Amino acid sequence: MNRTLIFTIIIGVILLAGCGAPAAAPPAESATESVDEAPQATKVPSGATEPALVEPTAAFPSESTPTVAAAFTPQPAFPERRRLTLEFPPRIRAGDSDVVRLTLEVDDLGNITPTAEMGGNVVTGEVIEIPNLYESHHVIAEARFDIAGMEVRPPDLVSQPLTQGTSATFYWSIRPQAAGDYRGTIWLYLRFVDRLNGEESLKTVSAQIVEVEAVNLLGLSGAVARTTGVVGSIVGTVLGFPFLEDIVKFLFKRRRQHHK
Amino acid sequence: MTRGARIVLGMILLILSCALLIWSLLPARRETRTQPISPAELQLPTPSSFVISSIL
Numbered sequence: 366m367n368r369t370l371i372f373t374i375i376i377g378v379i380l381l382a383g384c385g386a387p388a389a390a391p392p393a394e395s396a397t398e399s400v401d402e403a404p405q406a407t408k409v410p411s412g413a414t415e416p417a418l419v420e421p422t423a424a425f426p427s428e429s430t431p432t433v434a435a436a437f438t439p440q441p442a443f444p445e446r447r448r449l450t451l452e453f454p455p456r457i458r459a460g461d462s463d464v465v466r467l468t469l470e471v472d473d474l475g476n477i478t479p480t481a482e483m484g485g486n487v488v489t490g491e492v493i494e495i496p497n498l499y500e501s502h503h504v505i506a507e508a509r510f511d512i513a514g515m516e517v518r519p520p521d522l523v524s525q526p527l528t529q530g531t532s533a534t535f536y537w538s539i540r541p542q543a544a545g546d547y548r549g550t551i552w553l554y555l556r557f558v559d560r561l562n563g564e565e566s567l568k569t570v571s572a573q574i575v576e577v578e579a580v581n582l583l584g585l586s587g588a589v590a591r592t593t594g595v596v597g598s599i600v601g602t603v604l605g606f607p608f609l610e611d612i613v614k615f616l617f618k619r620r621r622q623h624h625k
Numbered sequence: 626m627t628r629g630a631r632i633v634l635g636m637i638l639l640i641l642s643c644a645l646l647i648w649s650l651l652p653a654r655r656e657t658r659t660q661p662i663s664p665a666e667l668q669l670p671t672p673s674s675f676v677i678s679s680i681l
Contacts, residue, residue, distance in 0.1 A: 449660045454653040463653055502669070557669050566669060571660055582648050590649035597642025605635025610628065 447471055449571055451551060459579045460586030462540040467551055469506055469570075470532035499529045503558040506533040512549025515577070516540040527555070541579035548576050 453465040504527040510517050518538045525533040541547060553571040558564070582590055606612070 451658045451660065452655055453658075455656045457653050458649065461653075568669070573658065573660060582645065585645070587649050590645045594642045594644075594646030594649060597638050598646065601635045601637070601639030601642055603635070605632050605639055607632060 449553065451573055451575070453575055454577065456578045456580060457539070457541060458587030458590075459541050459544045459581045460588050462538050465510060465537040465539055465551070465575070467508055467535045467553065468532055469527070469553065470534075471530055501560060503560060504528075505556040505558065506535075507554040507556055508535040509552045510537045510539075510549060510575075511552065512539070512547055512575070512577070514541070514545070515547045515549070515579075516542065517549075524556075539577065541577065544579045544581045546576065546578050548574065550574055 447469055450468045450470060451466070452468075454463045457463050505524050506527045507522050507524045509522045510520075516539065523535050525535070527533050551571075551573045552569065553573075555568045555570050557566045557568070581587075585593060
């Protein structure tokens with residue numbers, strides 16, 4: 366009794382598996398048909414329908430594999446490490462000019478982490494791994510200094526080609542006309558130009574906020590203070606000179622003798 | 626103007642002028658800032674990179 370029951374169950378399972386297999390097959394076939402479409406169907410003779418449906422399934426991976434492989438092609442990378450250094454005067458005399466310098470330099474020290482000192486505090490940066498694109502692209506570093514109320518030269522975008530192992534340095538001359546706090550942004554972009562097709566792409570690397578305080582002394586700008594200082598020093602020296610009277614008398618006396 | 630008053634006035638003027646000169650000729654302090662940039666910010670912005678990220 367038990368053996369008959371077990372045998373019946375096994376046969377039932379086999380039958381169910383046999384019915385389920387063809388039911389699972391059509392989705393795969395329909396998928397291959399949607400990929401290969403008409404060209405494969407036209408090649409198939411009318412009498413052999415089933416082998417013709419199997420062939421496209423073999424063709425599907427061969428066509429789809431190259432597209433996936435192309436997507437995983439590694440991006441070119443820069444072979445050297447670089448770091449970005451900004452140097453500027455946080456305080457400047459009104460009317461005076463100063464220089465702001467931005468450098469995208471090669472990190473020659475390799476793994477050594479770049480450091481900077483800001484107001485006595487030591488700030489530690491990270492080592493930068495820049496993707497290598499020199500072989501396939503022209504790389505151009507572009508920078509601009511945007512600040513309101515202050516004279517900046519050059520005011521426009523400045524470009525410099527970036528080649529392997531070289532640094533790109535940008536200089537701006539700034540001059541505040543009046544005392545006050547000025548806040549601006551220094552932008553750095555990398556422009557990649559494909560060597561083959563000339564296709565351009567722009568990447569914003571950095572946007573650093575720069576605060577410059579323009580100061581004066583008793584309302585005097587730097588140039589006026591210098592002029593006043595020079596004139597005042599001469600006048601003060603002459604007035605305070607202990608033997609001024611004797612010198613003046615000596616000069617007048619000599620002049621009279623010269624006229625006689 | 627007496628001799629003493631003139632000398633005092635001259636010395637005051639000289640000190641003030643020297644202070645102005647020192648202030649106006651003092652070199653400005655410079656600040657150096659090194660900005661860390663993540664490698665992702667320096668990647669080439671190509672469509673293929675977006676394909677990779679979407680597939681992964």
